[in-house]
Every structure is written in C-alpha cells, then in structure tokens.
Amino acid sequence: MGWETSLYKLLRVGELRINMMRYFNARKGFTKEDDFLPDRIFEPMPDGPAKGHVMDKEEFLKAKEL
Known part of the structure; x- marks a missing residue:
C-alpha cells in the first residue's frame, strides 16, 4: 500500500479498534455477562x-x- 508506518502505530490502531468495538457493544447494552x-x-x-x-x-x- 505504500504506507509509511511503524509497529507502534499499528498497535495503536489495533487498540483503538478494540476500544471502539467495546464502546459500541456497551452502547447496545452488552455487559460482562455477555463476554x-x-x-x-x-x-x-x-x-x-x-x-x-x-x-x-x-x-x-x-x-x-x-
């Protein structure tokens, strides 16, 4: 793709993705019992x-x- 990036930036994107998924699930009413x-x-x-x-x-x- 020609992107100039680093391992740190890729890890941060992965962390952001997980946090966004958890936030979305929390807004939809998911709790730790669903996890x-x-x-x-x-x-x-x-x-x-x-x-x-x-x-x-x-x-x-x-x-x-x-």
Whole structure:
C-alpha cells in the first residue's frame, strides 16, 4: 500500500479498534455477562507447541472484573 508506518502505530490502531468495538457493544447494552468464552478454551491443548497448556477459568473470570 505504500504506507509509511511503524509497529507502534499499528498497535495503536489495533487498540483503538478494540476500544471502539467495546464502546459500541456497551452502547447496545452488552455487559460482562455477555463476554464469555466457549468451555473448550479451558481444556488442555491436545497437541502442538502448547500441548497440555490450559487457560485457567478462574483467572479469566477475575480478569473480567477489572
């Protein structure tokens, strides 16, 4: 595209995008109860480089409170 940019600027655009999506959802009435992940995310990875690793559901729920 020929854009002159930096990694920092790209990260800022990504952050702005996420914040705008959250703002839009909040205006439409979404709450933290609507923010959830499927149960399979909390099961250990069956293979690949992350084999055996698992996301802690309690940590996820605690992070939602922040």
